[in-house]
Amino acid sequence: MIPFSFDLLHQDTRTQARRGRIHTSRGKIETPIFMPVGTQATVKGLLPEALKEVGAQIILANTYHLFLRPGHQTVQDLGGLHRFMNWDRPILTDSGGFQVFSLGQLRKISEEGVLFQSHLDGSTHLLTPELATGVQEALGADIIMAFDECIAYPSPRDYVQRSTDLSARWARRCKEARREGDGSALFGIVQGGMFPDLRRKSCEDLLEIGFDGYALGGLSVGEEASVMYDVMEATLPHLPHDHPRYVMGVGTPENLIEGISRGVDMFDCVMPTRNARNGVLFTSFGRISIKQARYARDEQPVDPACGCYVCRNYSRAYLRHLYQSGEILASVLNTHHNIHYYLDLMASARSAIEANSFVEFKRDFYHQRATH
Amino acid sequence: MIPFSFDLLHQDTRTQARRGRIHTSRGKIETPIFMPVGTQATVKGLLPEALKEVGAQIILANTYHLFLRPGHQTVQDLGGLHRFMNWDRPILTDSGGFQVFSLGQLRKISEEGVLFQSHLDGSTHLLTPELATGVQEALGADIIMAFDECIAYPSPRDYVQRSTDLSARWARRCKEARREGDGSALFGIVQGGMFPDLRRKSCEDLLEIGFDGYALGGLSVGEEASVMYDVMEATLPHLPHDHPRYVMGVGTPENLIEGISRGVDMFDCVMPTRNARNGVLFTSFGRISIKQARYARDEQPVDPACGCYVCRNYSRAYLRHLYQSGEILASVLNTHHNIHYYLDLMASARSAIEANSFVEFKRDFYHQRATH
Numbered sequence: 001m002i003p004f005s006f007d008l009l010h011q012d013t014r015t016q017a018r019r020g021r022i023h024t025s026r027g028k029i030e031t032p033i034f035m036p037v038g039t040q041a042t043v044k045g046l047l048p049e050a051l052k053e054v055g056a057q058i059i060l061a062n063t064y065h066l067f068l069r070p071g072h073q074t075v076q077d078l079g080g081l082h083r084f085m086n087w088d089r090p091i092l093t094d095s096g097g098f099q100v101f102s103l104g105q106l107r108k109i110s111e112e113g114v115l116f117q118s119h120l121d122g123s124t125h126l127l128t129p130e131l132a133t134g135v136q137e138a139l140g141a142d143i144i145m146a147f148d149e150c151i152a153y154p155s156p157r158d159y160v161q162r163s164t165d166l167s168a169r170w171a172r173r174c175k176e177a178r179r180e181g182d183g184s185a186l187f188g189i190v191q192g193g194m195f196p197d198l199r200r201k202s203c204e205d206l207l208e209i210g211f212d213g214y215a216l217g218g219l220s221v222g223e224e225a226s227v228m229y230d231v232m233e234a235t236l237p238h239l240p241h242d243h244p245r246y247v248m249g250v251g252t253p254e255n256l257i258e259g260i261s262r263g264v265d266m267f268d269c270v271m272p273t274r275n276a277r278n279g280v281l282f283t284s285f286g287r288i289s290i291k292q293a294r295y296a297r298d299e300q301p302v303d304p305a306c307g308c309y310v311c312r313n314y315s316r317a318y319l320r321h322l323y324q325s326g327e328i329l330a331s332v333l334n335t336h337h338n339i340h341y342y343l344d345l346m347a348s349a350r351s352a353i354e355a356n357s358f359v360e361f362k363r364d365f366y367h368q369r370a371t372h
Numbered sequence: 373m374i375p376f377s378f379d380l381l382h383q384d385t386r387t388q389a390r391r392g393r394i395h396t397s398r399g400k401i402e403t404p405i406f407m408p409v410g411t412q413a414t415v416k417g418l419l420p421e422a423l424k425e426v427g428a429q430i431i432l433a434n435t436y437h438l439f440l441r442p443g444h445q446t447v448q449d450l451g452g453l454h455r456f457m458n459w460d461r462p463i464l465t466d467s468g469g470f471q472v473f474s475l476g477q478l479r480k481i482s483e484e485g486v487l488f489q490s491h492l493d494g495s496t497h498l499l500t501p502e503l504a505t506g507v508q509e510a511l512g513a514d515i516i517m518a519f520d521e522c523i524a525y526p527s528p529r530d531y532v533q534r535s536t537d538l539s540a541r542w543a544r545r546c547k548e549a550r551r552e553g554d555g556s557a558l559f560g561i562v563q564g565g566m567f568p569d570l571r572r573k574s575c576e577d578l579l580e581i582g583f584d585g586y587a588l589g590g591l592s593v594g595e596e597a598s599v600m601y602d603v604m605e606a607t608l609p610h611l612p613h614d615h616p617r618y619v620m621g622v623g624t625p626e627n628l629i630e631g632i633s634r635g636v637d638m639f640d641c642v643m644p645t646r647n648a649r650n651g652v653l654f655t656s657f658g659r660i661s662i663k664q665a666r667y668a669r670d671e672q673p674v675d676p677a678c679g680c681y682v683c684r685n686y687s688r689a690y691l692r693h694l695y696q697s698g699e700i701l702a703s704v705l706n707t708h709h710n711i712h713y714y715l716d717l718m719a720s721a722r723s724a725i726e727a728n729s730f731v732e733f734k735r736d737f738y739h740q741r742a743t744h
């Protein structure tokens with residue numbers, strides 16, 4: 001068993017961009033990396049083989065959903081999440097916190113945890129730091145996230161302060177609840193809303209507890225992109241260089257490039273998968289909506305600069321036809337292309353960092369979008 | 373260009389089952405064969421690579437649907453249906469007749485053709501034998517079906533008689549409308565309802581015109597299975613041995629085995645694909661409904677006797693979870709297994725015919741279902 005570790009391989013000379021490598025018992029993860037979201041033990045529309053074909057090194061699964069259905073005990077009895085969904089590379093599970101606040105009907109937040117009602121059947125559950133940790137261990141996650149309170153945006157400073165302190169106490173309980181020796185990692189989540197001093201305080205609290213990696217939560221919740229970048233800049237310098245940094249739930253290709261240039265190593269977001277199902281495709285020259293009539297007789301691939309399976313084999317006209325016809329393959333092919341786009345962007349960013357040319361890479365990235 | 377031809381390789385010694393081989397310019401088709409249905413230029417949920425993995429030699433596409441959306445002219449301009457959908461093996465297109473009667477709002481049947489309204493946008497179209505043939509040629513089909521009237525069941529004898537005569541005249545017009553020299557085949561469709569003498573008359577009319585293959589239409593329209601088998605027995609002896617025989621829109625695994633034993637070479641049906649999307653899976657021991665609670669913790673594959681990708685990698689519990697969660701992969705995996713089941717059954721039937729053991733094969737087929 002290879003225990004979790006992180007190597008900082010190279011620091012870009014002109015930005016904060018970092019090239020790193022995470023070691024897990026299920027293989028290496030080259031950073032910066034984007035993690036496709038597999039909410040219900042499947043990345044919607046993609047077989048594991050397709051995920052590997054597009055270069056997925058790690059995926060994310062949602063504790064809240066799997067806790068409610070099919071249940072973490074069932075998954076554990078069936079050999080764990082990896083075997084259940086036929087995915088042998090690393091899996092990061094979120095703590096369930098975000099979904100409890102966004103999907104569940106919230107009943108009560110207390111020192112002990114969060115009482116909520118399932119969005120599926122109305123059943124009541126108390127999710128605590130100990131349970132959230134135990135569920136993720138039962139699932140067999142390679143990276144486990146601490147349970148935290150997700151704060152609405154905007155919120156008054158005093159609420160954010162009290163919530164961030166509560167999340168720090170919960171984070172400590174997560175660490176204390178950990179089963180030892182399975183080689184998995186536990187990440188703490190920095191909160192503090194959009195207040196730089198509260199973010200800094202949250203970093204200090206988490207560092208005192210000590211985690212294998214550090215995430216920034218509470219971003220991409222409705223704030224301006226510039227505010228998100230400001231929070232990254234105010235927070236990341238307070239996190240140790242020798243641990244991975246993960247910005248949760250972010251974001252657009254632009255958000256990823258900006259995050260990388262500020263020193264972020266890991267991202268996840270439903271954006272490429274959800275957009276795909278709505279016919280929105282990411283390309284080197286920006287987004288396109290494949291449902292538009294202009295593509296009805298367009299024999300070009302989605303993105304002539306893309307080398308993915310979809311762009312090698314299908315025309316925009318065919319993808320539009322599938323979308324207009326409500327065909328399953330519309331979601332399958334659109335998702336394949338979008339995830340390839342995100343992961344290929346990360347691979348290019350990694351190469352650029354290694355070559356100390358991330359500044360030029362970023363300039364080209366924006367240039368292609370502006371000149372199309 | 374290899375023109376269409378059929379070799380009768382072997383006749384089973386104890387039944388009417390036949391082992392044959394169809395040659396087309398896009399490759400060989402070993403018969404008996406089942407053709408997965410790709411209505412809108414896609415077999416719902418299966419990539420072309422998956423279709424090949426499960427052994428699909430030929431697929432069916434629907435002229436009615438593609439005529440209305442995206443339009444046969446668009447498909448032709450984009451390089452034809454094969455290129456459009458990334459499928460380089462043979463394609464059979466139906467004539468549109470069945471859908472005009474079942475989906476379109478019927479306006480008027482005349483000697484000239486059928487006036488109908490699109491189920492998509494209400495637009496009015498006149499489908500004639502000449503247009504149906506031209507549309508299929510524009511799509512680039514390898515096997516083109518003659519345009520016929522689909523008769524409701526039950527219908528009075530005099531209506532069936534007049535309709536069958538009309539379909540024969542339309543069949544002649546289809547043959548006369550044919551573009552020469554593209555190597556594709558034109559199949560005539562035997563009608564005549566459930567009346568043996570009208571079926572025989574229909575065979576004689578079509579043989580006089582002369583087609584590359586002969587189909588039985590108007591079956592599996594609500595009649596008892598025994599009636600269907602009676603019609604097969606009353607009709608097939610009047611068709612030439614040296615041409616392929618195709619029973620349209622049939623059917624269950626049992627229907628296929630019974631059809632083969634009576635001398636049928638080709639089948640198509642939405643049953644395996646449509647059932648898959650409803651969570652119904654075909655196995656060597658009969659059908660199962662994967663949504664049942666009994667499978668929630670079942671770590672067995674769908675069918676322990678099946679060697680398909682799905683059965684090698686996923687449990688019934690996972691498939692049930694995907695179905696209950698409304699995930700895209702539920703349709704993808706269920707369809708993959710069901711089409712594999714149908715095509716594997718055909719492959720086994722071919723081997724049995726070659727070994728003159730089709731009688732034993734059929735007995736085992738029923739025995740496995742009865743003893744489970």
Ligand SMILES: [Zn+2]
Pocket residue numbers: 302303306307308309310311312337340
């Ligand atoms: Zn692509």
Ligand SMILES: [Zn+2]
Pocket residue numbers: 674675678679680681682683684709712
């Ligand atoms: Zn199978």
